[in-house]
Amino acid sequence: AQSVTQPDIHITVSEGASLELRCNYSYGATPYLFWYVQSPGQGLQLLLKYFSGDTLVQGIKGFEAEFKRSQSSFNLRKPSVHWSDAAEYFCAVGAGGGSQGNLIFGKGTKLSVKP
């Protein structure tokens, strides 16, 4: 079955510290992978996407993610977290970059940032 697992429900990091949010997927075909961020009471904003090519992708707000096919992972990283990064982060996998195909979301990881 197709699925996305974000093992960490809630993570707290200190401002300025590095961050890694984990995402593992199970998908039968070549996956298209996404990370979205949601601030409280807001919609989802696309951080970055992986379709093909270089397995390290850069996104907005200083985020990057690395696709590791052998580990079925697409972890999100940021070298230095800012207080404004506190939000909920969702990993998603689908078929086709923008198609109407099903996009499967993880349950999300809530990030808190300590001053």
Next chain:
Amino acid sequence: DVKVTQSSRYLVKRTGEKVFLECVQDMDHENMFWYRQDPGLGLRLIYFSYDVKMKEKGDIPEGYSVSREKKERFSLILESASTNQTSMYLCASSSSRDPRYFGPGTRLTVL
């Protein structure tokens, strides 16, 4: 920049009322989607549309209908609102060249 707008940020309705949630996108995207988001359940797809007047059921279509009369507009209709439809509703659009972009959401409360 892609812009997806939703008609209301907050909405309070009574049980049994007919509710319309409107979504408009300005990127000429052919695909549009309606999700609901609930704590612990994540995002669940209600309906999507890949063309004007076309619609497909998602994972949880019961109690909902949709309308897409124009390419840029996709409406979600609750024919007779119930308390278990209290939720955050998110609209999204995409195309073959663009991934899914989301609107700001409508938080609906049914009393």
